[in-house]
Amino acid sequence: xxxxxxxxxxxxxLFITLCRVPMPLAKTLDSVSWSSQNHKFQPGKGLVxxxxxxDKLDIICPKADAGRPYEFYKLYLVKxxxxxxxxTVMDPNVLVTCNKPEQDIKFTIKFQEFSPNYxxxxxxxxxxxxxxxxxxxxxxxxxxxxxxxxxxxxx
Numbered sequence: 683x684x685x686x687x688x689x690x691x692x693x694x695x696l697f698i699t700l701c702r703v704p705m706p707l708a709k710t711l712d713s714v715s716w717s718s719q720n721h722k723f724q725p726g727k728g729l730v731x732x733x734x735x736x737d738k739l740d741i742i743c744p745k746a747d748a749g750r751p752y753e754f755y756k757l758y759l760v761k762x763x764x765x766x767x768x769x770t771v772m773d774p775n776v777l778v779t780c781n782k783p784e785q786d787i788k789f790t791i792k793f794q795e796f797s798p799n800y801x802x803x804x805x806x807x808x809x810x811x812x813x814x815x816x817x818x819x820x821x822x823x824x825x826x827x828x829x830x831x832x833x834x835x836x837x
C-alpha cells in the first residue's frame with residue numbers, strides 16, 4: 683500500500699514538472715503564393731523566412747486569373763550556388779510542379795530533422811536551404827534558406 687502511494691506521488695510530481703517545462707510549439711507559417719504577382723518577393727532578395735523545426739509552410743501555386751496568362755513553374759530544392767546562378771542542373775530535387783491553371787496547387791513543407799517517408803524532406807538546424815524555380819515561359823527563381831532559419835528569393 684505504501685509503495686502505491688509513493689508511486690502515485692512520483693507520477694503526479696513528474697506530471698506537474700512536465701506541465702511547467704516550456705515545450706516548443708510548432709506553427710503553421712503564412713502561406714507563400716508562388717507567383718510573379720506576389721509582392722512578398724523583393725527584387726534581388728526574394729523572400730526570407732525563419733521557420734523552426736516542426737513548423738509547416740504551404741506553398742501555393744495559384745490558379746489562373748481571368749485575362750492573365752498562367753505561370754507554369756517547377757520548384758526545386760537546391761544548393762546556395764545553384765540558387766545564386768539560377769541553375770537546377772546539379773542534383774535537382776523537384777518539390778512541386780505548378781501546371782494546373784484550373785485549380786490551386788498546395789505543397790506543404792514540414793521542417794523536420796527526420797522523415798519517416800523515404801522521399802520526405804529533412805532539415806537540420808542552422809543550415810540554409812534554397813528553393814528555386816523555373817518559369818516555363820520565362821525565368822523565375824526563389825531562394826529559400828531554412829535551417830530552422832529560412833529564406834526564399836527569386837531571380
